[in-house]
Amino acid sequence: MFGLNILRQLSGRTLATTANACAGRRLMSTGRNPLSTGDGSEASSLQSENAASENRMQFANSLTSMIHNMGSSVIGRAVPVTNGNPASAYGRLNRILTENNIRRELFLRKRYEKPKYKRQRLRRESHARLFKEEVRRKVHLVMNMRNWGM
Amino acid sequence: MLSTQRPGTPVTKMPKFSQMLNSDKPMKGDFSGFIGSGMYGGRLAKEETEDPMSLLILHVHASSNNTILSLTDANGKVIVNASGGTVGFKKAQRAGFEAAYQATASIAATVKERGINVKAVELRLKGFGTGREAAFKAVHSVTNWVVMRIVDTTPIPFNGCRPRKARRL
Numbered sequence: 001m002f003g004l005n006i007l008r009q010l011s012g013r014t015l016a017t018t019a020n021a022c023a024g025r026r027l028m029s030t031g032r033n034p035l036s037t038g039d040g041s042e043a044s045s046l047q048s049e050n051a052a053s054e055n056r057m058q059f060a061n062s063l064t065s066m067i068h069n070m071g072s073s074v075i076g077r078a079v080p081v082t083n084g085n086p087a088s089a090y091g092r093l094n095r096i097l098t099e100n101n102i103r104r105e106l107f108l109r110k111r112y113e114k115p116k117y118k119r120q121r122l123r124r125e126s127h128a129r130l131f132k133e134e135v136r137r138k139v140h141l142v143m144n145m146r147n148w149g150m
Numbered sequence: 151m152l153s154t155q156r157p158g159t160p161v162t163k164m165p166k167f168s169q170m171l172n173s174d175k176p177m178k179g180d181f182s183g184f185i186g187s188g189m190y191g192g193r194l195a196k197e198e199t200e201d202p203m204s205l206l207i208l209h210v211h212a213s214s215n216n217t218i219l220s221l222t223d224a225n226g227k228v229i230v231n232a233s234g235g236t237v238g239f240k241k242a243q244r245a246g247f248e249a250a251y252q253a254t255a256s257i258a259a260t261v262k263e264r265g266i267n268v269k270a271v272e273l274r275l276k277g278f279g280t281g282r283e284a285a286f287k288a289v290h291s292v293t294n295w296v297v298m299r300i301v302d303t304t305p306i307p308f309n310g311c312r313p314r315k316a317r318r319l
Contacts, residue, residue, distance in 0.1 A: 069224075070301060077302035086273075086297040090286055093300050103278055106304065111316045 202227070205298065207272045208257070210285040217250040217281025221257055229266065232257045234281070250281030254288035271295040276303045
């Protein structure tokens, strides 16, 4: 429902995919090493792998606790404050909300919209979107033609 | 993945998600993971994460008619309440900017009066009234609280209850 924007805020990774992807990559790289490399590299790679898996466990831990505390539908709208700058975090939150059209959707949901009016609105919006896209294309073409010297 | 490993190397299994759910590490209901690491969390020490008073949550319910603020501990237990009405505004003025600003100021004052040490605060904003911006500005300017996270908690139905009928028909 919220599309890819919210997933992107979660740095676009789910727990399973990161774990499997990173594990696969790391194991494959140790497999390709020639037999001549000593145990040092192997141990360090294992250590880094354990550290990385610890990090992922911690991340998963904190994420699941947060989901239990806040709710899964709210997690995408949680913005951490970095560098002690809450104003920029607030701005980021507003950007998330506008990009996902949350305000507009809530406004539409405040009053019931009968199916007839909903169909009309959707058709109108779609038409406007296509029209604007066509105009945009023509304008870009004209600009390009001017650059080519026509 | 396993076929490309050299024979004789110890196989380090990646912990499965199901294992993480079944393990007895701090998980559901224990908010210490909540404050935990990196991206979404704070940088509190280990002994502080067990104490629910170490992270306070300021719930801001900003409706179109009023703003209600609630300072709770990390588990949701309420410490202080304030709203547009508790600071002396009446009726329509409770919805304004000034009312929400003064309400946050009154919460800050009460907290200082009771001697509660505010280490980290999380803002939970609900609703899109005027009080939303006002409460945030007040927290930023009036108080000296460290804001860790800003969350938007407006309830969004995934096509739930049918709303009221349209006006003027």
